[in-house]
Amino acid sequence: MYPPKFDYYRASSVDEALSLLQQHGANAKVLAGGHSLIPMMKMRLAQPGVLIDIGRIDELKGIRVEGDTLSIGPLTTHAAIAASEDVQRLATALSDAASVVGDLQVRNRGTIGGNLAHADPASDLPAAVLALGGEIEARGPAGSRTIAADDFFQGLFTTALDENEIITAIRVPTGQGTRVSAYVKFPHPASGYAVVGVAAVLDIAGNKVTTARVAANGAFECAKRLAGVEQALSGADATAEAAASAAEHATDGFSADDFMSDIFASADYRAHLLKVYTRRALQKALERA
């Protein structure tokens, strides 16, 4: 099964990629690891006339700790993120999420930048990046800008990225004091994609939760914060019981129409799973405190 025909350009720098993107406009797609784009092209769900391969731009790879921020190059693979001790220690939910994307071979090729830009609702990384309060740095013809993860995911396969922009970094604050986090999901038994996945990030002082950020993917058209849970946990005891009671607020503020529904899982079932997996994510994070 061949993808449709396209012209192929290999960019050796971000500037070259941006100029190619400017030149070819909406007819072009950026190719990173290709593990969302190539399958879509083979299925004729995407038929770009031009592919701009950024896969060899070394400045877009790697994981760095910069003060209280973890900076991840967009071409960093899921496997590299999952294997990074810095990510495990400083952004555990992201490490959890990266380690359960697809399978071993997919994690060896798929990249965090490609994953976030693609914004598949059932993908694992968006909830983790959102719950961790991450930022996406994007560069376009007008220069660089930083987009908060809170503003980045806008809908089904839709992000705040302009079509002539490329992600140049993903930044995750590592937090002050005791921050624990976790990501858990209910994987679709055939595809492995998240039917519902929840990331929980808790700041703990003494035996109280000072701040909670909780986000889900799979449940909605894009990753979303669970405000009801966050409010219920703010100032709550850092205990499994308090987590279980807060998880009951997972669906607060959402209506039945907000939930995805398909042949495998109805909106009702996803709403149920959201509470269950919120509880599990919170409790898993607390076990790490």
Add this chain to the structure above:
Amino acid sequence: MQISLTVNGRPYTVDVEPRMLLVHLLRDVLDLTGTNVGCDTSQCGACTVIMDGEAVKSCTVLAVQADGSDILTIEGLAKDGELHPLQEAFWNNHGLQCGYCTPGMIMTAYHLLQVNPNPTEEEIRHGLEGNICRCTGYHNIVRAVQEAAQRM
């Protein structure tokens, strides 16, 4: 577009259409038909090869992306007429039925054992998640990887 790559230690320079997939380059151009196409949708893992040291699904890699790469396929495992320990372990444990998924299973297991030379049964099963076998039920495949780990 002209690309150069090394496959099983042998250098090749070939002219490919940008949309050609790595698996078709291997099978149809280089005549290395040990790598199979199964689902062709990045799920079954039959097409797994080692690219620059990592297991990848060659149905989801463009040949142009493999330009300059070092590729290892199932044909490159045996040395001087001696089967690789993984191949022998699959044989000893009957880690196959029809054999279609076997090249991909072995190449993924090869990567797994490079990264984790002494995997637990659970780690083997997690590592082989991206390889689907419709015949054996995986028990003998897992045993084969366990035996290979001991011998490698």
